[in-house]
Amino acid sequence: MSLRSAAAHRNLLYLLSLRELRTRYKRSLLGWAWSLLNPLVQLGIFSVIFLYVFEQNPPVGDPSGLQSFALYFLVGFIPFNFFSISIGASIGAVQGGASLIKKVAFPHEHLVLSVIAAQFVTLMIELAVVVVALLIAGNMVLPWLPVVFLVLVLLAIFSTGVALLLAAGNAFFNDVSYLWTIASQLLFYSTPIIWNPETVGNPVLTQVASWGPTGAFVMALQELLYDLQMPSALRLLQLAVYAGVSFAFGAWAFNKLSPRFAEEL
Amino acid sequence: MSTVQHPVEVDHVTKTFRRHHDRATSLKQFVAGGRRRTYDEFVALDDVSFNVRRGEVFGVVGHNGSGKSTMLKIMAGILHPNKGEVRVHERMSALLELGAGFHPELSGRENVFLNAALLGMTRKEITARYDEIVDFSGLDDDFLDTPVKTYSSGMYVRLAFSIAINVEPELLIIDEILAVGDIDFQRKCTERFLEFRNAGRTTVLVTHDMNSVRTMCDRAVWLDHGKLRGTGEPGEIVDGYTESMTGSTDRVAKLGSYREGSGELQFTAARMLVDGEPRRSLRTGDDLVLELELTATSPIDDPAVSVTVMTASGLMLSEPCTRDADIVLGRVDDRRALTVRLPDLALLPGEYQVHCTVSDARRHHIFDRVHSAVTFDVMAGTPLEQFGTVSLRPQWTVE
Ligand SMILES: Nc1ncnc2c1ncn2[C@@H]1O[C@H](COP(=O)(O)OP(=O)(O)O)[C@@H](O)[C@H]1O
Numbered sequence: 001m002s003l004r005s006a007a008a009h010r011n012l013l014y015l016l017s018l019r020e021l022r023t024r025y026k027r028s029l030l031g032w033a034w035s036l037l038n039p040l041v042q043l044g045i046f047s048v049i050f051l052y053v054f055e056q057n058p059p060v061g062d063p064s065g066l067q068s069f070a071l072y073f074l075v076g077f078i079p080f081n082f083f084s085i086s087i088g089a090s091i092g093a094v095q096g097g098a099s100l101i102k103k104v105a106f107p108h109e110h111l112v113l114s115v116i117a118a119q120f121v122t123l124m125i126e127l128a129v130v131v132v133a134l135l136i137a138g139n140m141v142l143p144w145l146p147v148v149f150l151v152l153v154l155l156a157i158f159s160t161g162v163a164l165l166l167a168a169g170n171a172f173f174n175d176v177s178y179l180w181t182i183a184s185q186l187l188f189y190s191t192p193i194i195w196n197p198e199t200v201g202n203p204v205l206t207q208v209a210s211w212g213p214t215g216a217f218v219m220a221l222q223e224l225l226y227d228l229q230m231p232s233a234l235r236l237l238q239l240a241v242y243a244g245v246s247f248a249f250g251a252w253a254f255n256k257l258s259p260r261f262a263e264e265l
Numbered sequence: 266m267s268t269v270q271h272p273v274e275v276d277h278v279t280k281t282f283r284r285h286h287d288r289a290t291s292l293k294q295f296v297a298g299g300r301r302r303t304y305d306e307f308v309a310l311d312d313v314s315f316n317v318r319r320g321e322v323f324g325v326v327g328h329n330g331s332g333k334s335t336m337l338k339i340m341a342g343i344l345h346p347n348k349g350e351v352r353v354h355e356r357m358s359a360l361l362e363l364g365a366g367f368h369p370e371l372s373g374r375e376n377v378f379l380n381a382a383l384l385g386m387t388r389k390e391i392t393a394r395y396d397e398i399v400d401f402s403g404l405d406d407d408f409l410d411t412p413v414k415t416y417s418s419g420m421y422v423r424l425a426f427s428i429a430i431n432v433e434p435e436l437l438i439i440d441e442i443l444a445v446g447d448i449d450f451q452r453k454c455t456e457r458f459l460e461f462r463n464a465g466r467t468t469v470l471v472t473h474d475m476n477s478v479r480t481m482c483d484r485a486v487w488l489d490h491g492k493l494r495g496t497g498e499p500g501e502i503v504d505g506y507t508e509s510m511t512g513s514t515d516r517v518a519k520l521g522s523y524r525e526g527s528g529e530l531q532f533t534a535a536r537m538l539v540d541g542e543p544r545r546s547l548r549t550g551d552d553l554v555l556e557l558e559l560t561a562t563s564p565i566d567d568p569a570v571s572v573t574v575m576t577a578s579g580l581m582l583s584e585p586c587t588r589d590a591d592i593v594l595g596r597v598d599d600r601r602a603l604t605v606r607l608p609d610l611a612l613l614p615g616e617y618q619v620h621c622t623v624s625d626a627r628r629h630h631i632f633d634r635v636h637s638a639v640t641f642d643v644m645a646g647t648p649l650e651q652f653g654t655v656s657l658r659p660q661w662t663v664e
């Protein structure tokens with residue numbers, strides 16, 4: 001990714017992001033409200049399963065004392081959803097950008113970066129809603145928000161790396177998008193969103209959750225927003241390393257492959 | 266030592282494409298494939314070198330598939346050569362295909378901003394030129410607020426061209442786009458070209474209209490199957506090129522096209538005749554005759570022959586087949602010539618290609634299929650229609 005060409009085209013990045021947001025929300029006045037519908041439906045489904053089918057007690061926040069499955073779920077689901085949709089939409093953006101790529105020379109990474117930027121805006125809106133809900137439930141999350149933001153930025157960098165890698169791979173092998181759908185399901189269930197490592201108490205699952213790429217981010221956010229507790233320095237370091245490695249590798253692969261997009265897509 | 270820097274320097278450029286046998290490129294193939302190659306290397310440009318000088322209109326001519334668009338795409342930085350390099354020393358704006366980079370859901374206005382941004386302009390620059398762009402395109406204000414998916418192709422081109430020329434490039438690269446707009450707009454574009462040239466700016470132009478090459482270009486190159494056949498004065502280049510077209514006998518083998526099949530029967534000649542003469546171009550309404558020759562390496566009973574007429578971009582238009590017409594070829598054990606006549610051609614101006622296929626009677630097993638065995642251009646004839654691919658023979662009545 002040549003930084004110079006990316007900078008020269010920053011206006012393009014802005015317009016593409018705007019296009020992402022606009023084409024999604026243009027069709028209805030309630031567009032922005034629709035973006036909240038998906039998490040709410042998921043919330044409904046999993047609440048029923050968790051609370052009534054399996055009759056589990058909601059996890060207890062430590063030290064916050066908060067006990068609400070809905071809030072526990074949303075705190076984990078929203079960042080995961082950001083990650084998962086960003087990747088899927090990035091793969092689609094490069095594939096759907098074929099006609100553009102074949103006709104105009106421009107930094108192809110902007111197709112991916114604009115998706116991430118637009119999804120990040122959506123994430124912020126969803127986060128604002130969850131924060132209000134947390135405040136109403138008595139969790140004083142405001143002092144933790146700067147760290148939450150830092151973690152989300154690291155998550156965005158991490159997601160960008162994965163998105164660059166898979167979007168480039170998919171230009172050559174269409175199967176990548178199918179494989180991603182499966183992988184994203186696996187990631188969802190291996191991430192502690194609808195389950196809690198402490199309640200489950202299985203040491204293997206706890207390790208999977210803690211070292212799994214999305215699990216690490218989600219657990220840090222649960223500590224901050226649900227438990228009201230600072231994640232360990234080691235955890236933050238882990239997230240920074242995940243973000244750095246993913247981005248470096250993704251950008252490298254994308255740079256290597258993108259010159260051939262115009263003829264392969 | 267000369268230190269003149271040309272706006273475009275094409276230096277020993279070779280470009281190959283992979284043609285995948287199996288369109289479904291899958292990860293499984295990649296992993297399991299190992300040494301097995303599932304693609305052919307196809308040389309689209311073969312060691313091509315030339316310079317474009319400052320302030321000239323530079324034409325690129327050649328038959329369909331000779332590599333003109335590939336050359337322009339490399340200049341524009343969309344494709345990258347396998348060997349050699351193209352150096353572009355000027356701020357460039359390229360107009361390669363209809364509606365380059367337009368997003369159908371967005372309005373004309375939004376697309377102007379998006380397109381200009383794709384060409385590398387800042388927000389401020391675009392805002393400053395916005396009025397000029399709209400003015401030149403001649404589109405109504407109402408239209409600019411509707412999604413471009415409602416535009417006609419003429420409106421597309423006008424807006425696209427208007428953006429490309431108004432971003433103040435020093436170098437303009439255009440691939441066969443001007444043929445689309447209406448006469449008025451074409452005149453406006455030609456004027457703009459001349460202004461452009463008088464201001465010392467450079468244009469590289471691909472066109473099928475040999476007249477505009479003669480009248481507008483200062484120099485031209487001729488590409489033939491990816492090889493450079495000549496660079497120089499446009500009159501000479503056009504003469505050479507036209508001569509080679511009409512004189513060609515179009516032996517299939519010589520075309521070196523991409524072909525597939527088991528080979529018991531093979532096409533050994535395929536050519537297009539108009540009024541009994543071998544030709545590479547004709548007009549809407551002409552009678553097109555395809556003359557084919559089959560040669561058997563082992564005897565085959567009742568083969569079926571079909572010709573697939575396609576647009577240059579690969580859209581299949583029609584596939585007449587001997588089976589559908591109940592023509593029985595009998596046993597073919599040596600040579601067999603056949604012709605198919607397509608009277609009163611309904612195709613509108615553009616580039617077309619014909620694939621020839623010979624298969625068993627049930628059309629399951631392919632003996633030979635020659636891709637792009639014949640390529641031809643259709644020029645405006647009767648009926649005259651500006652847009653589209655085929656004429657549906659409209660008959661208007663007005664009350
Ligand atoms: N992306 C691609 N993959 C494979 N072959 C291609 C690709 N693009 C062009 N070609 C082939 O390269 C040759 C040259 O194409 P092109 O440059 O479009 O020719 P022209 O513009 O002179 O008609 C053609 O045979 C075409 O089929």
Ligand SMILES: [Mg+2]
Nearest residue numbers: 333334335440
């Ligand atoms: Mg072309």
